[in-house]
Amino acid sequence: MEPRAIGAFLDDHKLTFKRDFPLFDYTTFRIGGHADFFVMPQNTRELALLQGFCRQNHVPVFILGGGSNILVSDAGFRGIVIHPDLGEEFRIVEQSASHLRVFVPASARAPLAGKRISALGFQGLEFLTTIPGHFGGSIIQNAGCYGHELTDSIVSVEAVIDAEPRILDKRECAFSYRNSLFKQNPAIWVSGATLEIPAGNAAEITARIDDYKARRIASQPKNRRSAGSIFKNPAKEVSEKKAWQLIDEAGLRGVIEGGCEISAEHCNFIVNNGGGKAADVHALASLIETKVFETTGIRLEREVVFVGEF
Ligand SMILES: Cc1cc2nc3c(=O)[nH]c(=O)nc-3n(C[C@H](O)[C@H](O)[C@H](O)COP(=O)(O)OP(=O)(O)OC[C@H]3O[C@@H](n4cnc5c(N)ncnc54)[C@H](O)[C@@H]3O)c2cc1C
Numbered sequence: 001m002e003p004r005a006i007g008a009f010l011d012d013h014k015l016t017f018k019r020d021f022p023l024f025d026y027t028t029f030r031i032g033g034h035a036d037f038f039v040m041p042q043n044t045r046e047l048a049l050l051q052g053f054c055r056q057n058h059v060p061v062f063i064l065g066g067g068s069n070i071l072v073s074d075a076g077f078r079g080i081v082i083h084p085d086l087g088e089e090f091r092i093v094e095q096s097a098s099h100l101r102v103f104v105p106a107s108a109r110a111p112l113a114g115k116r117i118s119a120l121g122f123q124g125l126e127f128l129t130t131i132p133g134h135f136g137g138s139i140i141q142n143a144g145c146y147g148h149e150l151t152d153s154i155v156s157v158e159a160v161i162d163a164e165p166r167i168l169d170k171r172e173c174a175f176s177y178r179n180s181l182f183k184q185n186p187a188i189w190v191s192g193a194t195l196e197i198p199a200g201n202a203a204e205i206t207a208r209i210d211d212y213k214a215r216r217i218a219s220q221p222k223n224r225r226s227a228g229s230i231f232k233n234p235a236k237e238v239s240e241k242k243a244w245q246l247i248d249e250a251g252l253r254g255v256i257e258g259g260c261e262i263s264a265e266h267c268n269f270i271v272n273n274g275g276g277k278a279a280d281v282h283a284l285a286s287l288i289e290t291k292v293f294e295t296t297g298i299r300l301e302r303e304v305v306f307v308g309e310f
Contacts, residue, residue, distance in 0.1 A: 001058070003037075010039060015041065028132060028225060029071060033073060036080070039080055044086070044160065048160045051160050061082060062082070063136075065140075066110070068228065069133060069227055078308075090102050098198060102197075103158075107136065111128060111129045115209070117195075124148070141179075153197050157170070158190070158192045177235075229303050252287065258275075260272055270285065
């Protein structure tokens with residue numbers, strides 16, 4: 001579809017958007033080219049309208065949350081990037097001495113939501129305070145760490161499917177390790193989720209948050225731009241080893257390409273040392289895939305989503 005016709009549709013429906021918009025500032029890698037259109041829908045109705053338009057007109061579309069689990073191509077994205085702007089505030093659905101039910105919009109910052117909900121004295125979201133990105137991205141990804149995953153707390157997910165808002169029961173969402181129905185099917189757009197978490201001891205909740213933060217600081221590359229773990233850990237039946245061990249054993253720790261590096265501190269991270277390009281990250285990720293396969297016969301699966309042409 002002609003860019004002029006896309007612009008006219010967005011103007012006609014008074015949607016908030018920008019043209020030829022640089023994406024690098026919206027990614028934790030600080031890498032990536034421009035999007036033809038960058039649209040910020042303010043509610044589920046606008047999300048549904050956009051989904052119907054893109055589908056009907058075969059317009060390439062990508063949903064961007066906090067940009068902490070993606071690599072955007074140096075050439076950017078030809079089509080529409082949607083950055084939901086549904087607000088930051090969570091809504092308490094039900095609260096009792098024993099539990100809390102809360103709806104969190106997709107555009108809420110996940111670590112902030114985790115911190116603010118934990119501060120109400122309910123436990124189970126302490127881990128989320130250490131995972132960057134937006135809440136929608138953490139649902140898609142079934143984000144997790146330190147033995148916890150978001151699916152542990154999810155009751156239902158609000159999503160746009162076939163240009164209609166729907167509520168999916170958790171069982172319909174097919175959550176598994178860093179995976180979900182939404183990750184498998186990018187045509188489904190998430191607008192939020194309802195969580196239920198039990199009451200906890202305030203001091204213990206705070207202690208857990210402090211412990212997780214300290215573990216992060218100890219284990220992650222410092223002062224470097226990244227998108228977290230580049231590869232998923234292999235399933236236990238495939239290998240008892242974590243992805244970082246396989247990468248380390250392939251001799252790839254600290255390998256540099258252009259402005260990027262297979263982190264010497266945590267070798268399942270690729271870091272941007274400054275001036276890095278998406279092509280550098282892509283070359284390093286491909287090198288890891290090839291070398292790990294040659295040395296172990298294991299095909300690592302990417303956790304980070306590559307956006308645009310590579
Ligand atoms: C330093 C660092 C540490 C990290 N540690 C962890 C960790 O311990 N555990 C962990 O699980 N992850 C970790 N991550 C990865 C990342 O933070 C999480 O996966 C996060 O939940 C991604 O959310 P996001 O909003 O940034 O998603 P984005 O990067 O914006 O998008 C990721 C994917 O989700 C899709 N998406 C985003 N929002 C929506 C939506 N509303 N509807 C439909 N699709 C959508 C995108 O299209 C894309 O395919 C880390 C990242 C960094 C940089």
